[in-house]
Amino acid sequence: MRVALFVTCVNDALYPGTGKAVVRLLERLGVTVDFPAEQSCCGQPQFNTGYRHEAEPLARRTAAAFRGYDYVVVPSGSCAAMVRDNYPRLNAKELGPRTYELTEFLVDVLGVTDVGAYYPHTVTYHPTCHGLRMLGLGDRPRRLLEAVRGLELRELIGAEECCGFGGTFAVKNAAVSAAMGADKARHIEETGASALCTVDNSCLMHIGGTLSRRGARIRPVHIAEILASTDEDPL
Template identity: 80%
Template sequence: MRVALFVTCVNDTLYPHTGQAVVALLERLGVEVDFPPAQTCCGQPQFNTGYRHETEPLVRRYAAAFREYDYVVTPSGSCAAMVRDNYPRIGAKASAEGRGEELTEAAASAVPKTYELTEFLLDVLGVTDVGAYYPHTVTYHPTCHGLRMLGLGDRPRRLLEHVRGIELRELAGADECCGFGGTFAVKNAAVSAAMGADKARAIADTGAETICAVDNSCLMHIGGTLARQGAAARPVHIAEILAATEDAPPSAARAAVEGSPR
């Protein structure tokens, strides 16, 4: 089984510890993980802003970068949904314009092998207990792409429930959007901020130390809002919780990355 990590732009640029956590977790479970350096953006920012033609080269590049792998695992429900839901649409529209054979083939090769991390753990590896230890109170926010486009359902929560030491707390209005939405937050800043404030208040009401999700983009938005409200909860990607053990807490890995020279 050949497995590749698709780290995504946000994680590569701002949250490299999340990508490292995915590798540490999968290797602990006996999976060898490659990182093809040809990978770049999945094209979601361009596509969501209406630049479909400009997205097409990125579809081709993604398919080429991961051509030799059986599975592509990503710590992003948002980017996994872009590949699985939108790549076929891009190929179909290009085909309708008389130039889509290559794109249709690229989408067809990329879609079935692309998995969000929690999907891969449960659906491919068949594990719910990954041997994690995280002695903190945690509340879980199901992100929109993961919940609505990928249909992750209770997969993330099932994994969290098997983490030793964790105390899960229910989040009121958990299925409501946090307000980020990528370019939505830029185009509709006031609405985005109001939605983020509602989500942050709900998180603060749980009294949890940690808010976790499958997307760092949403956690970035939520974390900024929590900080401005003076709330104590901090955002942590689910991969970092699942990768944590008594010998390797997530704080140590994060400090090593953030303290390293750029």
């Protein structure tokens, strides 16, 4: 099985620890992970803003970078959805069927929910829009979190409501985005959890910033970092 990590722009530039956590987790499960250096942006910012022609060369470059791999693992529901749902519109449809968001790969391909993780904290989980609506991740992330030793999962009111980020939406509609983020942050605080978990660091960045401005002491953490944590290397 040839597996490659598509780390994504946000993780590469702002959250490199997430990419490292994915590799650490998969190697612990016996998977050898490659990292094609030719990868770059998947083209989602351009595509979602209406610049389809500008997105096409990025889609072709991404497809070429991951040619020959059986599986491409993405620690981002947003970018995985871009490849699976929109690449066929950009003449790069061959990559979609081999692309899996991390929790999909763990549950559907490797067939595991207990990955041997240890994370002794209270956690609440926000299902991101792309993961929930476009990929249909369902309960996969929750099943993985529920199997983590020491972790107490707290229910989030209005969990399925959007956090308000939406990429360029947060720039074009800043007031609406901020209001949605405030609603989400309030519900997160109400859980009493010490950590907030999602499958997308873009959403964590938006919610985490809102929580920080509210003075909340809640740690935003990507699910990969929780699942990679063990007794020997706890987060």
